[in-house]
Amino acid sequence: MTDAVIAKTGKTALAGSARTRRRHASERRFRMMGLAAVAVGVLALLGLLVSILSNGLSSFRQTYITLEIYLDPAILDKQGNRDPADIAKVTTFGYAPLVEGSLVRMMKDHGIGSEADVDTAVAMISKEAPAILRRYVLADPSRIGETVEFDLLASGRIDGYYKGRVTMASAELDRNTSPEQLQLADEMKDAGILVTRFNWDFFTAPDASDTRPEAAGLGVAILGSAYMMLIVLVLSLPIGVAASIYLEEFAPRNRFTDLIEVNIANLAAVPSIVFGILGLAVFINFVGLPQSAPVVGGLVLTLMTLPTIIIATRAALKAVPPSIRDGALAVGASKMQSVFHHVLPLAMPGILTGTIIGLAQALGETAPLLLIGMVAFVREYPAAPPEGFFDPASALPVQVYNWTQRGDPAFVERASGAIIVLLIFLLLMNLVAVILRRRFERRW
Amino acid sequence: MKKYLGSCAVVALMLATTGAAAARDQIQIAGSSTVLPYASIVAEAFGENFDHPTPVVESGGSGAGRKKLCEGVGENTIDIANSSSRISQSDIDTCKANGVNEIQEVRIGYDGIVFASDINGPEYKFTPADWHAALAAKVVKDGQLVDNPYKTWNEIRADLPEQPILAFIPGTKHGTREVFDEKVIVAGCEENGTMEAQAAANNGDKKAAGKACMQLRTDGVSVDIDGDYTETLARIDANKNGIGVFGLSFYQNNTDKLRVATMSDVAPSVETIASGDYPVSRPLYFYVKNAHLDVIPGLQEYVEFFVSDDMAGPNGPLAEYGLVSDPELAKTQEAVKNRTPMGPLN
Numbered sequence: 147m148t149d150a151v152i153a154k155t156g157k158t159a160l161a162g163s164a165r166t167r168r169r170h171a172s173e174r175r176f177r178m179m180g181l182a183a184v185a186v187g188v189l190a191l192l193g194l195l196v197s198i199l200s201n202g203l204s205s206f207r208q209t210y211i212t213l214e215i216y217l218d219p220a221i222l223d224k225q226g227n228r229d230p231a232d233i234a235k236v237t238t239f240g241y242a243p244l245v246e247g248s249l250v251r252m253m254k255d256h257g258i259g260s261e262a263d264v265d266t267a268v269a270m271i272s273k274e275a276p277a278i279l280r281r282y283v284l285a286d287p288s289r290i291g292e293t294v295e296f297d298l299l300a301s302g303r304i305d306g307y308y309k310g311r312v313t314m315a316s317a318e319l320d321r322n323t324s325p326e327q328l329q330l331a332d333e334m335k336d337a338g339i340l341v342t343r344f345n346w347d348f349f350t351a352p353d354a355s356d357t358r359p360e361a362a363g364l365g366v367a368i369l370g371s372a373y374m375m376l377i378v379l380v381l382s383l384p385i386g387v388a389a390s391i392y393l394e395e396f397a398p399r400n401r402f403t404d405l406i407e408v409n410i411a412n413l414a415a416v417p418s419i420v421f422g423i424l425g426l427a428v429f430i431n432f433v434g435l436p437q438s439a440p441v442v443g444g445l446v447l448t449l450m451t452l453p454t455i456i457i458a459t460r461a462a463l464k465a466v467p468p469s470i471r472d473g474a475l476a477v478g479a480s481k482m483q484s485v486f487h488h489v490l491p492l493a494m495p496g497i498l499t500g501t502i503i504g505l506a507q508a509l510g511e512t513a514p515l516l517l518i519g520m521v522a523f524v525r526e527y528p529a530a531p532p533e534g535f536f537d538p539a540s541a542l543p544v545q546v547y548n549w550t551q552r553g554d555p556a557f558v559e560r561a562s563g564a565i566i567v568l569l570i571f572l573l574l575m576n577l578v579a580v581i582l583r584r585r586f587e588r589r590w
Numbered sequence: 591m592k593k594y595l596g597s598c599a600v601v602a603l604m605l606a607t608t609g610a611a612a613a614r615d616q617i618q619i620a621g622s623s624t625v626l627p628y629a630s631i632v633a634e635a636f637g638e639n640f641d642h643p644t645p646v647v648e649s650g651g652s653g654a655g656r657k658k659l660c661e662g663v664g665e666n667t668i669d670i671a672n673s674s675s676r677i678s679q680s681d682i683d684t685c686k687a688n689g690v691n692e693i694q695e696v697r698i699g700y701d702g703i704v705f706a707s708d709i710n711g712p713e714y715k716f717t718p719a720d721w722h723a724a725l726a727a728k729v730v731k732d733g734q735l736v737d738n739p740y741k742t743w744n745e746i747r748a749d750l751p752e753q754p755i756l757a758f759i760p761g762t763k764h765g766t767r768e769v770f771d772e773k774v775i776v777a778g779c780e781e782n783g784t785m786e787a788q789a790a791a792n793n794g795d796k797k798a799a800g801k802a803c804m805q806l807r808t809d810g811v812s813v814d815i816d817g818d819y820t821e822t823l824a825r826i827d828a829n830k831n832g833i834g835v836f837g838l839s840f841y842q843n844n845t846d847k848l849r850v851a852t853m854s855d856v857a858p859s860v861e862t863i864a865s866g867d868y869p870v871s872r873p874l875y876f877y878v879k880n881a882h883l884d885v886i887p888g889l890q891e892y893v894e895f896f897v898s899d900d901m902a903g904p905n906g907p908l909a910e911y912g913l914v915s916d917p918e919l920a921k922t923q924e925a926v927k928n929r930t931p932m933g934p935l936n
Contacts, residue, residue, distance in 0.1 A: 234641070237639040237900075238635065238638050238639055239900060273907070277638045280638065280639075281638075312846075316846040317846070318846075319709060319845055319846040320845055320846040321842050321845040322842075322843065322845075354634065355627065355630040355631040355633070355634040356627040356630065356631065356843075356911065357631055357907060357910070357911055358634075430666055431661075431666075434664075434666050435666070436614060436665070436666055437618055437646075437666060437668070438618070438646050438648070516650070519618070519620070519646075519648050521648060521649065521650070522620075522646050522647055522648040522649070523626070523629075523630040523633065523646065523647040523648075523649075524644075524646050525633070525634060525637055525644035526616065526637070526643045526644050537616075538616055538618075538646045548649075550820060551623065551649075551818045551820060552627070552820075553627065553819065553820075553837075553839060553840040553843040553844065554843045555843070555844065
């Protein structure tokens with residue numbers, strides 16, 4: 147058959163028989179099914195991403211109100227001697243009138259609202275504001291008497307208004323805001339006092355209580371997660387690699403090593419909460435390590451990650467051809483030299499990939515942390531390592547879990563924002579794994 | 591590689607040694623998720639105004655918190671357990687067995703339990719009897735004890751809206767369920783005469799009758815929610831016929847999405863609950879381990895700060911968030927100052 151005939155009929159000689167047609171049809175069907183499977187996966191991912199991004203992207207922006215506040219000595223330092231001990235006696239309740247006073251002045255200066263609107267306007271400012279002032283004054287008591295400009299957080303409802311979460315219609319029914327309040331906010335925005343801008347505090351501020359969703363941030367959670375990942379990396383990589391090298395290169399093949407191998411494979415499939423129970427019993431109750439501390443979280447996650455790393459490392463070691471080992475041994479290297487000088491460097495990309503995937507898995511884990519007290523409201527930053535490993539801290543997935551349980555709808559946005567941050571971290575880690583594999587992988 | 595392994599070992603060693611030396615200067619609290627928002631508001635203000643670090647507040651449930659409290663005395667055990675129900679004798683016994691002898695019981699206020707439906711739905715005026723008739727497995731109809739036949743609310747009482755019955759109630763692991771059973775279902779059972787019929791069916795056994803009253807129907811009309819109020823809200827969002835059981839503070843944060851129902855013609859609010867007119871409420875507590883009071887810095891201050899008028903008073907931030915202030919707060923303040931341990935349960 148010539149090309150001309152094929153072009154005319156669109157068929158080859160092979161297309162003729164019924165059996166061939168059946169085989170081709172079944173292949174097409176298989177391809178379609180594969181494509182459908184991929185499409186379902188992609189759709190699910192898209193749905194997830196769209197819902198998280200649409201809910202969460204707004205958490206990276208925040209509404210602020212700029213106020214000039216006079217740090218009145220008559221309120222803050224009644225004795226007039228600038229004694230830090232006396233100044234510390236003024237609680238945040240004492241600072242609230244300062245914010246109120248400056249707000250009233252500002253409204254009068256700009257002709258916003260009327261006398262009757264003062265209470266409504268005061269509720270627009272976050273309850274975090276007096277605490278910010280107090281911290282500022284206590285840091286340097288000589289500032290008392292000055293007039294300082296502060297960017298204060300607007301309350302969660304006002305912030306929600308500029309993100310579309312709160313509308314005039316919903317404010318009508320809402321006990322925590324009112325259309326009048328939103329009107330005032332619009333006037334302040336026109337006067338340039340109220341702005342919505344990028345929210346760095348979301349990444350650095352600690353968690354906040356239910357009454358101040360606008361102040362809640364991921365600072366403590368990110369630190370806690372970083373500390374735990376450090377501990378997991380430092381402990382599980384050497385232990386995992388050492389165990390796999392021994393099992394793969396040195397251990398004799400017998401019933402006992404087979405048993406160990408089966409057990410490691412099983413451990414990789416154990417539900418993570420089991421490691422949490424173990425952590426509570428061993429690290430807290432028996433060893434006496436503190437509760438809610440990243441060190442315990444890190445140790446528990448290390449146990450969880452080890453099987454993953456061992457399995458990946460053994461696969462990487464197995465992939466190095468025996469001829470490399472034989473060559474090293476042939477020129478007189480010891481078994482250990484052959485492993486450390488030749489096999490291990492060649493297996494390194496695989497090992498690192500496995501480790502990073504194990505770490506990424508550990509980063510997203512909440513269940514084991516539940517039992518060791520890390521699912522908690524933590525506002526103090528842990529200290530620098532190594533002491534900080536023993537201070538209470540939270541973790542990224544824990545923060546997501548906590549925020550989804552809060553009553554104020556503003557926390558829904560916060561939780562989705564935290565998920566985005568977590569996803570970015572996971573994406574970066576997986577990206578590093580891919581790059582390492584691409585750059586250093588050798589094929590035989 | 592050798593050098594690398596060596597440095598790892600050094601770090602691991604360092605970890606182990608500093609652990610032994612570190613002493614705890616942060617208050618550790620665990621327990622009820624209902625008390626958690628209040629405890630975190632107080633913890634936050636405490637951290638801001640005192641020279642002590644902000645306490646760590648764990649959730650996990652009243653029972654789990656009390657169990658942790660009773661694990662023993664020492665720095666790696668918690669100092670305070672939040673609880674939405676009263677401590678039980680078995681908890682106290684466990685405490686005693688583990689050397690936790692003196693516990694302070696601190697009542698911080700009352701929590702109202704409200705019934706709310708979708709904001710765009712009809713208005714409801716319930717009585718406990720309506721709820722019993724809607725959810726019980728067996729009700730009295732025409733003088734006979736029968737399997738619950740009701741499908742819509744207006745079948746129970748003509749002036750209720752014509753809407754299918756669908757209730758999202760707290761699951762049995764929640765402390766709220768106990769209050770719901772006791773103050774709504776059993777109270778309603780007595781109100782609509784089912785209790786009498788049940789007692790007669792059980793040969794006058796009151797206890798068995800009470801138990802039978804609490805049997806809820808299992809045909810999908812009453813849905814147990816084991817998650818949080820956020821889940822109940824999402825369920826109502828998805829099914830507009832649903833009526834959910836919420837805490838007062840959660841409702842107050844979501845008044846733009848929920849319409850609250852009256853109970854026996856009283857609308858729930860901080861005032862009606864404080865006066866006792868609104869029938870469905872319960873006290874909230876926390877329990878302090880007295881042995882830790884002079885060991886953990888700031889613990890005594892925290893406890894006093896929690897029940898101070900600035901925080902737990904009728905105009906404090908807790909009341910603003912939905913906690914019903916305790917009329918006997920002054921007594922609590924006095925007891926806390928004197929570190930009065932709780933006596934035997936009555």
